[in-house]
Amino acid sequence: GAVVSQHPSWVICKSGTSVKIECRSLDFQATTMFWYRQFPKQSLMLMATSNEGSKATYEQGVEKDKFLINHASLTLSTLTVTSAHPEDSSFYICSAREYRGGHNEQFFGPGTRLTVL
Amino acid sequence: QKEVEQNSGPLSVPEGAIASLNCTYSDRGSQSFFWYRQYSGKSPELIMFIYSNGDKEDGRFTAQLNKASQYVSLLIRDSQPSDSATYLCAAGGYQKVTFGIGTKLQVIP
Numbered sequence: 001g002a003v004v005s006q007h008p009s010w011v012i013c014k015s016g017t018s019v020k021i022e023c024r025s026l027d028f029q030a031t032t033m034f035w036y037r038q039f040p041k042q043s044l045m046l047m048a049t050s051n052e053g054s055k056a057t058y059e060q061g062v063e064k065d066k067f068l069i070n071h072a073s074l075t076l077s078t079l080t081v082t083s084a085h086p087e088d089s090s091f092y093i094c095s096a097r098e099y100r101g102g103h104n105e106q107f108f109g110p111g112t113r114l115t116v117l
Numbered sequence: 118q119k120e121v122e123q124n125s126g127p128l129s130v131p132e133g134a135i136a137s138l139n140c141t142y143s144d145r146g147s148q149s150f151f152w153y154r155q156y157s158g159k160s161p162e163l164i165m166f167i168y169s170n171g172d173k174e175d176g177r178f179t180a181q182l183n184k185a186s187q188y189v190s191l192l193i194r195d196s197q198p199s200d201s202a203t204y205l206c207a208a209g210g211y212q213k214v215t216f217g218i219g220t221k222l223q224v225i226p
Contacts, residue, residue, distance in 0.1 A: 034213065043218040044161070044205070093160045097214075103149045103168055106207070106214050111160040 003027050004096045006109035013084055014117055020080045021112045023094030029074035030096035034106070035067070038091045050077040084116045120144075121208050123217035132226050136193040140206030140217055143187065147208040147215075150182055152191045155203045155219065165191060196224045 003026040013019050023033055033050040048069050049057040056069035068080040077096075081088055093111040097104050120143045130136045138152075149168055153161035167173045167180040167189070179192040189208070193200055203219040 032213075044216050046213075046216075049213060091158075091160075103166075104209060104214070105149070105163070105166060106151070106209070107163060108153075108160045 002098055002105070002107045004094065004107050004109040006094055006112050008112060009110060010113040010115075012115045012117065015085050016083055018080055018082045019084055019114060020078055021092055021094070021114075023077045023079070023096070023109050025075045025096040025098075025107075028096070028098045030077075030098060031074060032097045033071060033077040034095045034097070035069060035077075035079050036093045036095065038093060038111075040091075044093065047079075081114065084114070086116045089114055089116045121206055121215050121217035123206050123220050125218055126221040127223050128220055129223045129225055130196050132196060132198060132224055134196050136196045136200065136222055136224070138191040138193075138204050138206070138220050138222065140189045140191075140208075141187055142189065142206075142208040142215075144208065144210070144215070145184075145187065146210050149209045149214070150180070150189045151207040151209070151214065152178075152180060152189075153205040153207060153216075155205060157202075161205055193222075196222075198224045198226050200224050 005024045007022045031052045035047045036044045047062045050071040052071045058064045071077040095106045095108045122141045152165040155161040165180040167182045173180045177194045181190045203221045205219045206217040207214045
């Protein structure tokens with residue numbers, strides 16, 4: 001159990017275009033999902049917390065108008081990188097939180113590698 | 118600022134040895150503690166979680182938690198080259214989980 005999928009696994013796009021990344025919890029319902037970004041040889045950086053049915057909470061320094069998050073159902077959250085530029089090239093990873101055994105556990109998707117030309 | 122501190126390494130151990138990875142956390146309200154393994158170019162994979170003081174063993178892995186010292190550790194017995202990866206420590210409560218920067222482990226054949 002506790003499987004999280006992401007789509008696409010990689011994407012190459014031209015500068016100025018928008019890219020949508022999907023994150024799905026396959027075998028559980030996730031009221032909360034998280035979006036991270038990771039640059040090469042650096043640690044995970046939390047971008048935003050996505051709550052089903054409400055607005056996402058963005059971390060300091062993350063532009064909410066550039067990184068649009070929609071969590072329309074208990075199993076799907078999407079991240080749209082709008083007007084992408086080369087500096088947005090990174091590894092984007094989502095995770096979904098499942099409450100089990102009295103504790104919250106967090107499971108990661110496989111990640112999406114974005115390359116902006 | 119709720120922080121989770123780890124030495125970035127690299128930590129090098131010979132094959133067959135015990136690898137000891139350490140982590141401290143600043144938020145005394147943390148209730149859940151996790152160890153994730155991340156191979157280069159891949160996303161993190163949950164390998165251990167611990168909620169109570171003491172030791173928890175799973176195969177070659179043992180997680181240790183000391184809430185009084187705000188200290189979490191992961192021991193890997195009989196280390197294998199395939200264990201070479203970055204190990205992320207994480208601490209969390211109800212709202213979210215905070216990750217450390219990860220310790221890079223290198224197991225030398």
